[in-house]
Amino acid sequence: VHIAPIFVSLAFKTSQKHNAFMELRIKDIISFLESFAPLYLQEDYDNCGLQTGDPTQLVSGVLVTLDVTEEVIGEAIDRDCSLIVAHHPVIFKPLKRLTGATLAERCLLKAIKNNIAIYVIHTNIDNAWQGLNFSLAQKLGLQQVQILRPEKGKLNKLVTFCPLDCAEKVREALFHAGAGHIGNYDSCSFNITGNGTFRALEGADPYVGNLHELHTENEVRIEVMVPAGVMSQVVQAMFQAHPYEEVAYDIYPLNNVNPYSGSGAYGLLDAPLDAKTFLDELKDALGSPGLRYSGPEGHLIQRVGVCGGSGSFLIDQAILYNLDVLVTADIKYHQFWEASEHLLLVDAGHYETEILVTSLISDLIQKKFPNFACRITSCNTNPVKYL
């Protein structure tokens, strides 16, 4: 009599855990990754998101990679990983045919034939708070890390007015849809009460007040910050939660920068280093076979900017912020010249400055789904060879 219930409860717990493992679907992993690096953070030219596969399909395992190659897909098949999470898109330009004539087409064909889904997390994780550039900054031992070029013009203020007894419901709906999130705080709003007036005309079905009578209602004015990328879903949620037939609301574009998303990162070394020592340590930390650089070698280095991959668009910002060095990749000859009198400009390799993203993604997934198989590819996908 006493044993049976214990046995049942243990069996129940085990099967629950087992089910949680078995029933992880592609869309679960995507929605988790996009809570960290929302799609609206991607650059206009980019193509992040699911590129092949059915989001409702169960995932047997995840393989994380910087680039998708045929070899990587082969590894996913061998290691029973039905989802590849890649940094660089396979489909970047629109495809006009799928014949296997290009590497991208061959990868797509191989993935589809073998039922392997490919999800791309590219400039959205570059631009995310604690994203790729924070990993790079951490690898170099930087402190007090901030975004190097914060996003501007992508925040809005949403204001709505609702009866006192509905304010909490409306606020909750706004927060749940993505409003009122500032840095390490969520549920941020400002609220003030006042009188709203209206007269319901023929055809109206007012929540309070009577037809043809001027009505005064004690209302709350709710103000929240909303990133432009989630504005339509927030407004939709507001309409659903708000009791009024005609919802009064205002959307104001803000000129605020958003310090919690944007390009590159910068921070401080614990103690200044001479340029030579800094370059040696950088080369070791990133495992770069060689560094290309220009600029003053006699200066001390403490204020360090980083941008994984092609970050030469941040040279001016690095100079503006008075950084001692900018570490990035894909720098052109004349850019080395132009920067050389202002700061140390280092090209440490595209692959070498971005490969950290694979451990970042894998760590995030493992932390969220601890019993789930998530691996980093064993393929070196760097197309650049050094002699």
Ligand SMILES: [Zn+2]
């Ligand atoms: Zn890249």
